Amino acid sequence: MAAVPPWAMLLVAPFVVLNVVVGLVTYITLLERKFAARMQSRIGPYRVGPHGLLQPIADALKLMMKEDIVPAAADRHVFNLAPIVFLIPCMLIFATIPFAPGLGVGDLNIGILFFLAVSSMEIVGLFMAGWGSNNKYALLSAMRAVNQIISYDLPFIFSALVPVILAGSLKLGDIAALQQGSLLHWFIFYPVIGQLAFIMFVVATLAAENRVPFDILEAESELVAGFRVEYSGMKFALIQLGEYAHMIGSSFLGALLFLGAWSGPGPESIGPVWFLLKMVFMFLLVTWIRWSFVRIRADQILALSWKVLLPATLALLLTTAVVVVWRTNGF
């Protein structure tokens, strides 16, 4: 590593990370489909390749070759730009995640703030998609999206700040480093606070990722496919890619904040593998919830956020602060 000049690292690392993310997305969709299928007494994709292993590639090829339709009445520029505007923040969030000590694009000292700020930028893309389609379903969905994401960003941030207070650093590398060593150092095992924060984090993640039971902006039984109802072909693929990238990013964040990132038995060199496995665990947890519940209504989602989740996370955050101060200074 030492032989590589720093400026080259700056080019190579994002390239590698982006490609790995795209690869991850394709195969994590397969994982989700297989997992969901087994949950539903099905077998899922099976025909393309052995046990359907080549299915994601077939899907990607299909989407690339599909006709790209732009509705005549759509706002063409906004419509075309929206998938890209949506995808960029979803990809940017990987910039600050350290995949092992020192292994990452850039472990900023305000890493978590960067992550949270950038990830909520995706609503711009969503709203552009909904507005630009000039479709009533899409418009309703876009309005819901703005409502929901603004409402859930606060609980999401507050629950993510609990580990920050526990670690005393905004730098993701520091937060991860503090959880190394023993299983009990993981923040999820921090008595009471850790578990509560984890549950709230998962709930807020579900909402931020638009997964059932909070998927009102996609809501295909009411709004058909919501903001992406008019998209097809590669643009649809970009939106899909962005969504899954966001999900993977959030899962990485959850694994980093609560599950000790790369800590695990074995030599330190397999740390990234542990991190990846934890990310998959987080992802499957979200998927498991997704395939177990029915969706709730838009107004109920907002009520849940403002009336329950926001006060709860805020209280938890204050409690955490008090506990941390008390444990370090003892009043």
Next chain:
Amino acid sequence: MQPADAHSSLAARFSGAEIGTGTPLVVSVSPDRWVELAQCAKDTLGCRFFSFLTAVDWKEQGLEVVARVDNLDDGLGVMMKTRLGPGVSACGSLTAVYRGANWMERECWDMFGIRFEGHPDLRRILLDDSWEGFPLLKSYAVDTAYPPYR
């Protein structure tokens, strides 16, 4: 309200009506007392459950409108009928009495061309708005072609 009581109370109120004796109680009145009969069935006989409304085309004897209402508490069913007479295709609407008559009368208009006077929204319901003719009339042949395919 038992069937016998219902029979006598209807007989007292509707003098010219043909009132059957079996179950369900079949009551046939003239078209001008049709709505009154429904109101009476609902208020006096307690038949609050609206089952269905339809018509029968008796060819040259004209159309007959048939409706059935039930009193669910006492198990009393009343089959109300009225003969519109040859060539007549207008009848009073029951929508003011039973809200359920709304769609049923629309269907009846759709299929038989009976104009229910007083219906708030008498449009075709099952067939397309551009449909010509009323299919359930006996004069409408089964193989009548739909306009674009004529």
Next chain:
Amino acid sequence: MASELATIVPAVIRAMGMTLRNLFRKPITVHYPDKPRTYPDRYRGLLALTYDKETGEENCIGCRLCEYVCPPAVIKVEMLKSEKRNYAKTFSLELYACEFCELCVQVCPTDAIVMMKSFDLATADRREMLLDKDRLHAIGLQHQPSWATGNLLRDMQTPPKAAAPAHAAKPPAAATPAAATVEPAAPGKAEPPTPKPADSTPAKADA
């Protein structure tokens, strides 16, 4: 709030437990074209004309009963009069409109038309589903016939000849407990006329 949580949390866990439990159940998917499914004996599938095994003669006598009974009118038969027996000059069946009600099989006096244990109708050309006599014969050779033929069906439905003494109002609760275990009408053979006097309790008078 606390009491709400006390019901909500177990309910959420129970629901997720159900999906988890199903995760470990065997999937019920059938790999359909790869592994053919098993058809029950009475399956109502493709239609075929039967031919006499020894003489190779068709069983159809062109009586057109099936043509008359067919609700969607997909069967067209022309009779060919002959000395000993009649034949079907042409027999066409528009399978694309067929609704597989088995009425044609039911009325066939000579068991000439039967149904097959197959539902492989998919074809790229609609005209292939307009079946003539040859195609109907070929289908009969290709697939397994179902149990039902006209005579078997009619035997199953015919009430026993011996007029049942009308004994009044048999209490059904007192029906023989053995009735639960008796299995009448094995497929493959017609239901034997039951020796017992048939129960002929009048049907209820529906209001």
Next chain:
Amino acid sequence: MLDRSSVARVELDWAGPERLTMNMGPQHPSAHGVFRAIVTLEGETVVAVDAVIGYLHRCHEKLAETLTYAQYPSIASKTDYVAAMTSEFAYVLAAEEIGKIDVPKRAQYLRVICAELQRIASHLLWLGTWCMDMGGALGGGATIFLYCIRERETILDLFESLVGARLLYGFYQVGGVRYDIPSGWTQACRSTLELIEQRVVEYERMLENNPFFLARAKGVGVISRDLAQDIGIAGPLLRGSGISYDVRRAAPYSSYGDFDFSIPIETDGDCFARYRVRMVEFRQAITIIRQALDRLPEGPISSRPALKSVAQTRIPKGEAYARVEGPRGEVGNYMVADGSAKPYRMKWRGASFSNLSVLPHIIPGHKVADVVAIMGSVDPVFGEVDR
């Protein structure tokens, strides 16, 4: 650059301040077939709804006038294709009532068994599709849907081994039934019932007390007692609104009086009440089938000679209204016979038609998401609505 002046920009339809008119259907994931609801929205709240039906109209009533009593039962199953047994049942009952035709006890019991199996199958499909409406094809709704379909398959297998078909049966005929049960069928039936009994408990475990489910179902789409009777809705909807009306009890047909079962009543009239009623009906149907299997008498399955030709069944002059309790409520058949082999006039009282006509009365005031939940809880089958 494309000349865009020729493309008319589709403006949102403003029907007043802040109002938006939106089409739900006829092609819509939760249209349950082909139903078009033109909803007027104020924000997310529905302020007006116009229901458009008829996309699946095949003029069954005219068809019935051209088909004989022997032919029509196999077509009758197409009115309500989710509960095909029910419509056939109503048709043959009407014909038998006019013709004063007795039905052997065994046939009556077989009719009951099939009708109740069909009720279970239909309710399974309702539960699955309703949850799918609320939960989405990409969520827990789809999971329950697939579980329900999985169990429904076992019932369809039973029908398949009895009749030979999975969806449209043609099992009933005037005077009895067309098929007797094959050997081993009762055993298969009993084990299927046991399986379904277990699985119904599983569905309840997934839904009962489930906060997300309750939030969607409770207090949504309330139908008052008065409205319910006035419209003439029937079945689980009526019983969910607190009215104890079940044709099986009010006017027992086909030996229903022999069986011991209860009729569930809920008084809330909302989606959850309808859900509760149907969940109990699963169990009641299972009880009825078990009783019928236990007491299944020996004997013929038809009181009339087997069908040999198309016009064999002739019904004397007269008229009758026969009703059966289908999975969706009172399925009625008003028949006028003129002594020939075909009815002079036949009217279907489709349960779904009446049930669906309640929608314009209850939807306004709800959110868009509730529209699909209410639609699903009404359980319309458009073959029966449009006939």
